[in-house]
Amino acid sequence: MFKNYFKTAWRNLLKNKFYTGINILGLAIGLAVGIMILLWVQNEMSYDGFHVNAKNIYKINSHIGSGSSAQVWRGSPAPLAVFCRQSVPEVINSVRIKARENQLLFTYGNSKFFETNTAFVDPSFFSVFSFDLLKGNPAKPFNNDNSVVITASTAKKYFNTEDAVGKVLISGKDNFTVTGVVKDFPQNSNINYDILFPMSLYAKNFGGNGPWKTIDEDLGNFQYDIYLLIQKNVNAETVSKKISQLYQNKRKGEPDVVSTFFSLQPLTSLHLITADGNSSALQTVRIFLIIAILILIIACINYVNLSTARSMLRSKEVSMRKIIGASKFQLFIQFIIESVVLFALASLLAFIVIYLLLPLYNKISGEQLVLDLSNTGVWLVVGSAIAGTLILGSVYPALLLTSFKPLQVLKGKLTVGIGTASFRKVLVVSQFTFSVLLIIGTIVITKQLQYIKEKDLGYNKEHVFSVGLTQPLHDHFAAVRNELLQQPSIFGVAASDNHVIGVGSTTGDTYWDGKPQGSMFLIHPNGIDENFIPLLKMQIIAGKNFTGTPADSSHLILNETAVKQAGIKDPIGKSFTLWQTRGTIIGVIKDFNYASLKQAIEPAIFYYDPPNWIMYIKTTGKDAAAAIAATQKVWKQYEADFPFQYSFLDDAYNTLYRSDERAGILIEVFATVAILISCLGLFGLITFTANIKTKEIGIRKVLGASVSDITVLLAKEFMLLVIIAFAIAAPLAWYFMHQWLQDFAYRISISWWMIAVAGITALLIALITVSFRAIKAAMANPVRSLRTE
Numbered sequence: 001m002f003k004n005y006f007k008t009a010w011r012n013l014l015k016n017k018f019y020t021g022i023n024i025l026g027l028a029i030g031l032a033v034g035i036m037i038l039l040w041v042q043n044e045m046s047y048d049g050f051h052v053n054a055k056n057i058y059k060i061n062s063h064i065g066s067g068s069s070a071q072v073w074r075g076s077p078a079p080l081a082v083f084c085r086q087s088v089p090e091v092i093n094s095v096r097i098k099a100r101e102n103q104l105l106f107t108y109g110n111s112k113f114f115e116t117n118t119a120f121v122d123p124s125f126f127s128v129f130s131f132d133l134l135k136g137n138p139a140k141p142f143n144n145d146n147s148v149v150i151t152a153s154t155a156k157k158y159f160n161t162e163d164a165v166g167k168v169l170i171s172g173k174d175n176f177t178v179t180g181v182v183k184d185f186p187q188n189s190n191i192n193y194d195i196l197f198p199m200s201l202y203a204k205n206f207g208g209n210g211p212w213k214t215i216d217e218d219l220g221n222f223q224y225d226i227y228l229l230i231q232k233n234v235n236a237e238t239v240s241k242k243i244s245q246l247y248q249n250k251r252k253g254e255p256d257v258v259s260t261f262f263s264l265q266p267l268t269s270l271h272l273i274t275a276d277g278n279s280s281a282l283q284t285v286r287i288f289l290i291i292a293i294l295i296l297i298i299a300c301i302n303y304v305n306l307s308t309a310r311s312m313l314r315s316k317e318v319s320m321r322k323i324i325g326a327s328k329f330q331l332f333i334q335f336i337i338e339s340v341v342l343f344a345l346a347s348l349l350a351f352i353v354i355y356l357l358l359p360l361y362n363k364i365s366g367e368q369l370v371l372d373l374s375n376t377g378v379w380l381v382v383g384s385a386i387a388g389t390l391i392l393g394s395v396y397p398a399l400l401l402t403s404f405k406p407l408q409v410l411k412g413k414l415t416v417g418i419g420t421a422s423f424r425k426v427l428v429v430s431q432f433t434f435s436v437l438l439i440i441g442t443i444v445i446t447k448q449l450q451y452i453k454e455k456d457l458g459y460n461k462e463h464v465f466s467v468g469l470t471q472p473l474h475d476h477f478a479a480v481r482n483e484l485l486q487q488p489s490i491f492g493v494a495a496s497d498n499h500v501i502g503v504g505s506t507t508g509d510t511y512w513d514g515k516p517q518g519s520m521f522l523i524h525p526n527g528i529d530e531n532f533i534p535l536l537k538m539q540i541i542a543g544k545n546f547t548g549t550p551a552d553s554s555h556l557i558l559n560e561t562a563v564k565q566a567g568i569k570d571p572i573g574k575s576f577t578l579w580q581t582r583g584t585i586i587g588v589i590k591d592f593n594y595a596s597l598k599q600a601i602e603p604a605i606f607y608y609d610p611p612n613w614i615m616y617i618k619t620t621g622k623d624a625a626a627a628i629a630a631t632q633k634v635w636k637q638y639e640a641d642f643p644f645q646y647s648f649l650d651d652a653y654n655t656l657y658r659s660d661e662r663a664g665i666l667i668e669v670f671a672t673v674a675i676l677i678s679c680l681g682l683f684g685l686i687t688f689t690a691n692i693k694t695k696e697i698g699i700r701k702v703l704g705a706s707v708s709d710i711t712v713l714l715a716k717e718f719m720l721l722v723i724i725a726f727a728i729a730a731p732l733a734w735y736f737m738h739q740w741l742q743d744f745a746y747r748i749s750i751s752w753w754m755i756a757v758a759g760i761t762a763l764l765i766a767l768i769t770v771s772f773r774a775i776k777a778a779m780a781n782p783v784r785s786l787r788t789e
Helices: 002-015 017-045 079-087 152-159 199-205 236-250 280-323 328-365 376-401 406-410 418-454 471-475 477-485 550-554 560-566 624-638 649-655 658-692 694-702 707-741 752-778 782-787
Strands: 057-064 071-073 091-099 104-108 111-115 118-121 133-135 147-151 168-171 174-182 195-198 225-230 261-266 464-468 492-496 524-528 540-543 555-559 575-578 581-589 604-608 614-618
Touching: 002 017, 002 328, 017 280, 017 328, 017 376, 017 658, 057 236, 079 091, 079 225, 079 236, 091 199, 104 152, 111 152, 118 199, 147 152, 152 174, 195 199, 225 236, 236 261, 280 418, 280 658, 280 707, 328 658, 418 658, 418 707, 418 752, 464 624, 464 649, 471 477, 471 624, 477 492, 477 614, 477 624, 492 524, 550 555, 550 581, 555 560, 555 575, 560 581, 560 604, 575 604, 581 604, 649 658, 658 707, 658 752, 694 707, 707 752
Parallel strands: 118 195, 147 174, 524 604, 555 581
Antiparallel strands: 057 071, 057 225, 057 261, 091 118, 091 225, 104 111, 104 168, 133 174, 147 195, 168 174, 464 614, 492 614, 540 581, 555 604, 575 581
């Protein structure tokens, strides 16, 4: 029986090649794009979910300051890990991680290797997390302070096929013995390093922090990532309150401590939610999930529309089958199998499209997705997409086709009901509503990103590149600078201890006359030389810049926000204490955006501290190559071991918005796909309409109707549906994009023309699609039309 069903299904598909082709193409594109988006969503939502105890691992976040100065940091003081193990019974274990900020040079034999992705960790690292230690003891990964654990790829780089355990790596005057090899950290993990050092080594070299002599006492340094493994079914908020109380008890009586507290963030949420609770990344993932579902629904709508529209042409076939004894269930199965065969062909084509486009998709999205059919997670995504689309797209048409009454059909009195035609119109409106939503989203995102690139940041980042200095260049900075300034391609050289792009260090160790007692004021300190502000063309709105004289050691420059939030009136000449050092404010600099435009400008302070560790070099577009070459030449005079590396401020700035740019490009692609699929369905429907109205068109032409009259007759109904879709989509798009823009502290306003352009674009595309087929039908020979049955 089923063999006969499949034969009949195949014959029907071949008999109607045009509609079969449109259905397969629309479904294949929809499935391919939908599956790729769902794979990306699955990957984003899976970060660190592979750990055995993932649901019970939390990260400590620090809440510092109050009022407008309040901030949330992902780091926390090292002693909290010890306090938790000793005094919080709900905590099973803890681990501290501190990334190394300096580049390391390792030698093995005659080979040299440079490592930048390294970190110090506690021995409990492999007990808390489920990273696969291929060689070594998870309970005791480090034998002593000079032990290291390396990844499998690092081991291969250093030792090729030799056993890495027991090998000695040399870095400067230190020898490090490999005691473990860990499988390369998964791509979907927020914890990812090439070499791990014992935290005891960092503790050994710790020089103290004021009154705190060891890292287990240092309650003023918030640079450690601390993870806790807590008992099942324990309230994380209860644990965080105990941690906050322990901290406040340890620092009882000290100023600013009352406003400091800690919270626990689930490990699995770290990738998509920031420490301060900003969930813009999570919202993006949810938006993409909705887009995937909408594209799959649009593809289903095409199939449903064409199937229901063509139901009248198959009414006699169904009626004859019923008369000769076919049951309703048998007919239902027949039509379901037809859908299954068509969906199978569409799925096969979709897989081919995915394999062809996945490398390009990965390049745009910045991911490393693989369609690994041996992965059950991939099959879950693929199976859900195909099965869901099949059910949505096949059940209703099958029920409709089996509902005909044979006698009425054979008498020529077919009545499929007004609801069927109305249902098709609703589906077309739905298709174009989704499409217009995506078009408006594309326009708004593009304009916001353009605004970001063109906004006056308060400094000039054009043609400025930075170079991180090693000890020899740092020690000879004056000579290096003088030599570079003699190059005709270089127009300025300056130094600072922080990157101008991005938030560097933050401190609350400040005081000034009039500071409210018990309040904490957080500020970003920046050590610079006298050339830094002029090189970046920052604007001093009050006072003056550093002069480069010894007197500058007690001089300070604040930005506008710092002066405003501190409430300092007429700041020039006023005293300000930073890190227990009393200084004098000599200048106020106009606010500049050193961080992402998603956050408001925060207080910043500049102190004189030459030389420093980051060198900035000003050039021009045409002289850039010569300036880089000249800098590299000078670098090699002082540094023989470490490679020369540089980065332009433009590139660094653009990385702040790379995820938004990728999202914008992807949504633009998805909008194009949605419109394409919608137009395929529209083309199929107008073709069907033209076919069933062949005789009517012929009669109208004989009676004098022009080509334009007939084109308007055929097209106006579909154009009205697109206009209705636009009317529905416009307010929805405005709402959703308004919400998206709230993630930016500095943003555009959604103008009426953005929505109008989207509507006109959708209308024109639909008009071209419909008119192409309508004009062809209108130009047909009326004699042949009148002969058509």
